[in-house]
Amino acid sequence: DVKVTQSSRYLVKRTGEKVFLECVQDMDHENMFWYRQDPGLGLRLIYFSYDVKMKEKGDIPEGYSVSREKKERFSLILESASTNQTSMYLCASSFWDEGANEKLFFGSGTQLSVL
Amino acid sequence: QKEVEQNSGPLSVPEGAIASLNCTYSDRVSQSFFWYRQYSGKSPELIMSIYSNGDKEDGRFTAQLNKASQYVSLLIRDSQPSDSATYLCAVNMNGGFKTIFGAGTRLFVKA
Numbered sequence: 026d027v028k029v030t031q032s033s034r035y036l037v038k039r040t041g042e043k044v045f046l047e048c049v050q051d052m053d054h055e056n057m058f059w060y061r062q063d064p065g066l067g068l069r070l071i072y073f074s075y076d077v078k079m080k081e082k083g084d085i086p087e088g089y090s091v092s093r094e095k096k097e098r099f100s101l102i103l104e105s106a107s108t109n110q111t112s113m114y115l116c117a118s119s120f121w122d123e124g125a126n127e128k129l130f131f132g133s134g135t136q137l138s139v140l
Numbered sequence: 141q142k143e144v145e146q147n148s149g150p151l152s153v154p155e156g157a158i159a160s161l162n163c164t165y166s167d168r169v170s171q172s173f174f175w176y177r178q179y180s181g182k183s184p185e186l187i188m189s190i191y192s193n194g195d196k197e198d199g200r201f202t203a204q205l206n207k208a209s210q211y212v213s214l215l216i217r218d219s220q221p222s223d224s225a226t227y228l229c230a231v232n233m234n235g236g237f238k239t240i241f242g243a244g245t246r247l248f249v250k251a
Binding site: 060065066067068069070073083115119124126127128129130131132133134 | 148171172174176182183184185186189191228230232238239240241242243244
């Protein structure tokens with residue numbers, strides 16, 4: 026079974042703090058993703074990475090950065106946390122099947138509250 | 141217009157009935173279509189994928205795709221209370237890195 030592990034299930038931080046969210050996958054997948062999920066808005070892509078040290082902006086990258094130093098680990102960084110970054114953060118990894126169709130596997134999520 | 145649209149629900153069906161979940165997408169070149177199920181407080185899990193027009197069946201689940209109408213649906217036969225969850229429609233261009241999700245439809249199956 027694919028395992029995507031996020032380091033924290035719940036996190037409470039203060040405005041202005043630097044926040045690190047860690048994600049590790051054990052299936053040697055090339056691609057990794059960070060989404061945030063908000064009620065009524067669904068999942069929105071923040072950043073993704075298709076190789077070590079490579080990163081691409083998703084739909085809502087502002088206020089975030091990422092790091093991928095090793096294939097299995099993808100970190101999301103909130104440089105200066107703000108209250109509008111209170112959300113559920115989901116990490117995912119993916120592979121392409123024989124038809125070049127991408128399938129995502131998600132971690133259990135981190136519920137971040139910024140006070 | 142949102143790229144992937146779903147009725148947010150909630151959709152309520154009695155146990156044993158057929159639940160029908162619908163999704164439309166805006167990008168005509170989209171090639172891969174997925175349904176993810178998300179239980180409350182849990183992360184999404186992939187339950188169905190479909191790539192060509194027509195129906196694809198897997199147990200009690202049937203995915204239907206109509207590319208001309210840019211429409212994909214999920215039918216759940218013999219609905220069970222354990223099917224109560226939010227169902228996310230997702231769309232990806234073939235070989236692309238970006239999967240776009242709908243906001244999800246909440247399904248309640250009443251015992």
